[in-house]
Amino acid sequence: MIFAFLKTYIYLISAALFxxxxxxxxxxxxxxxxxxxxxxADGFERLRLKPxxxxxxxxxxxxxxxxxxxxxxxxxxxxxxxxxVTTETTRDIKIENLLQHHRLQLGKKLDRxxxxxxxxxxxxxxxxxxxxxTGLAALGQGDMTRLSADLVIAFTTTVVGMAIGLIAxxxxxxxxxxxxxxxxxxxxxxxxxxxxxxxxxxxxEGCDRETRAA
Numbered sequence: 001m002i003f004a005f006l007k008t009y010i011y012l013i014s015a016a017l018f019x020x021x022x023x024x025x026x027x028x029x030x031x032x033x034x035x036x037x038x039x040x041a042d043g044f045e046r047l048r049l050k051p052x053x054x055x056x057x058x059x060x061x062x063x064x065x066x067x068x069x070x071x072x073x074x075x076x077x078x079x080x081x082x083x084x085v086t087t088e089t090t091r092d093i094k095i096e097n098l099l100q101h102h103r104l105q106l107g108k109k110l111d112r113x114x115x116x117x118x119x120x121x122x123x124x125x126x127x128x129x130x131x132x133x134t135g136l137a138a139l140g141q142g143d144m145t146r147l148s149a150d151l152v153i154a155f156t157t158t159v160v161g162m163a164i165g166l167i168a169x170x171x172x173x174x175x176x177x178x179x180x181x182x183x184x185x186x187x188x189x190x191x192x193x194x195x196x197x198x199x200x201x202x203x204x205e206g207c208d209r210e211t212r213a214a
Contacts, residue, residue: 011133018130025123025160032116032164032171039171046070046178052185059189060196072182073189076102080193092194099190106179113175116168124161128154 050068058064065077076098083094135150 014130014133017126021123021127021130022157024119025127025157025164028116028120028123028164029160032120032167035113035116035171036167039175042070042175042178056185056188057192059185060192065189069185070178070182072102072106072179073185076186077189080190084193095190095194099186102186103183106183110172110176110179113168113172117165117172120161120164120168122161124158124164127157127161130154131157 049070052059052068055064055068059069062077065074069077079098079102080095083091083098131150131154135147135154
């Protein structure tokens with residue numbers, strides 16, 4: 001009696017999960033398409049940028065940054081300029097906090113893709129196994145129409161889940177390299193800006209003028 005109750009209970013849970021799984025797969029498919037569009041836009045932007053190579057010392061030049069750095073690095077540069085007018089005692093702390101904040105923001109974008117990489121195939125597998133169970137039950141009763149319909153749903157969810165995972169993995173791999181490159185430029189930019197500010201060199205005067213004007 002207890003075992004029969006447990007089997008019925010598990011079956012009800014499995015049947016109840018099918019609709020949410022299908023809804024989630026549909027939502028994730030839209031999400032991965034949006035991420036793919038953002039990825040393509042980011043890629044086209046980076047193709048137009050001039051390579052930095054060994055010109056890291058120019059990461060304090062606004063014109064060079066505009067032509068050679070991606071939008072996350074440019075956004076960090078504008079935030080960094082605003083902190084150059086702060087007092088000496090708190091400036092270093094705020095700049096370090098700003099760098100850590102942008103590092104976390106870059107990591108969040110990768111985390112979203114990793115969620116797709118992990119959940120897409122998992123939901124596809126769940127969406128496959130649930131209708132397979134009902135299909136086998138229909139086969140035992142000789143209902144071939146129900147079996148074929150369940151098999152179509154099962155294989156469709158598998159394809160969608162695997163496609164989501166594969167696309168997300170490709171995007172994650174490329175974006176991880178891009179974000180690491182952006183973070184490296186942010187760190188170099190911070191070092192050069194702080195070095196020039198500490199030395200009081202003229203290379204930061206343009207940056208300071210822009211900051212005061214802003």
